Amino acid sequence: MKKIVELKKATVQVNNGFDEVKAILDDVNLDIYEHDFLTILGGNGAGKSTLFNVIAGTLLLTSGTISILGEDVTHLPAEKRAKYLARVFQDPKMGTAPRMTVAENLLIAKDRGQKRPFSPRNIQAHKEEFINLLTRTGNGLDQHLETPTGLLSGGQRQALSLLMATLKRPELLLLDEHTAALDPKTSVSLMQLTDEFVREDRLTALMITHHMEDALKHGNRLIVMKEGKIVKDLNQAEKSQMQIADYYQFFE
Template identity: 75%
Template sequence: MTAVIELIDATKIVQNGFNEQKVILDGVNLTIREHDFITILGGNGAGKSTLFNAIAGTLRLTSGQVRILGENVTNWSAEKRAKHLARVFQDPKMGTAPRMTVGENLLIAKYRGERRGLISRQLAAHSDTFLALLARTGNGLEKHLETPTGLLSGGQRQALSLLMATIKRPELLLLDEHTAALDPKTSQSLMALTENFVTEDQLTALMITHHMEDALKYGNRLIVMKDGQIIKDLNTAEKASMTLADYYQFFE
């Protein structure tokens, strides 16, 4: 399988006041291969978000490398990496423009990472495609193509964020605790939709979750992080052989 993302000895050290330093990512080595769906578990301060930010380019490494499709992108900006990566955040408000309609948000996402001149947006030409895409969510979004996004429910807005992140197939989809702000029923619906998108469209995805059950249920690999390091990298068979009690032992 093709290596989509590689982290090589990825280390991030920050100043922690009074000339003290704190290592928040500690020599991490990770290879994400094409079609991997990797879930990440870890307590607060384990390094999960730092790992995401290092991949996305919103946090520069102190040392080590990030590679995308074999190319060293360590010094690339987040904007330059955006043509390869898409991200769904924990807060439903983060991934969409509230005053723009659902259709306008999708149109922006369709041209992610491309140069755009001052031309007519031609939204009507994409409406049929967008309606079919919205219908995949199963939550009535197709009825809201012309609705300002700020008027949607949290679950609908997060489903739209997922559509926007995948409308232009990314090399890697980053799911940053994207169900955490939703009620349990809506969270389950969004996870089912996420798995549907990842498996049917054969995406490569990396997902942070605090839900132990989701980490066990979804994905072909599970990574456990602690103190800025990956302490476990389990494949499907290894995941299946473990219980919730086994996982809780990692955090003791």
């Protein structure tokens, strides 16, 4: 099976301001395979965001290595890893350009990773493709092709962020608590859309969530983190045997 990401003894240490060194990621070994959909659970300070930042390259390892598709990217900055990754953040404002229209945002996503020579945007040529894409969200985005993104609702904007992240199929999709800032109904709707995209487009995805129900329902693997370590890595069969009450025991 094709290995997308491999972390070996991945460690990040920081000085806590009292001349004490603390490991916020502690000797983590993790293999992510093609078509894996991993959900990550853990309390505050467990190391979930650190793991994401290490994979994305926004935080470099103190020791250990990380490879993406067999390439050692341990010392490569985020911009050098962007060709492999797409990320949807918790804040709906972070994934889109507010003053640009929905169509303009999609056009930027369509050209991600490519050289962009000065040329007419020619959005009209992509109009039908973009409307078909936006219709998949089921939340009226297809009626807002020419609307500045800053005028959309949070749910619409986050759905657009998801579309932009997956428009050019990434090797790894990072979902960073991407439903946390939404109301419960919108959160459920976006999670269903996410699951549909991951399954139908056969994406490899890594999702941080605080919702026990989402961790139980979605994905084929569950990782539980505590104090910078992976304390559980459950496969589909092991996940299916668990109840929500079992999850809470991990945090006691």
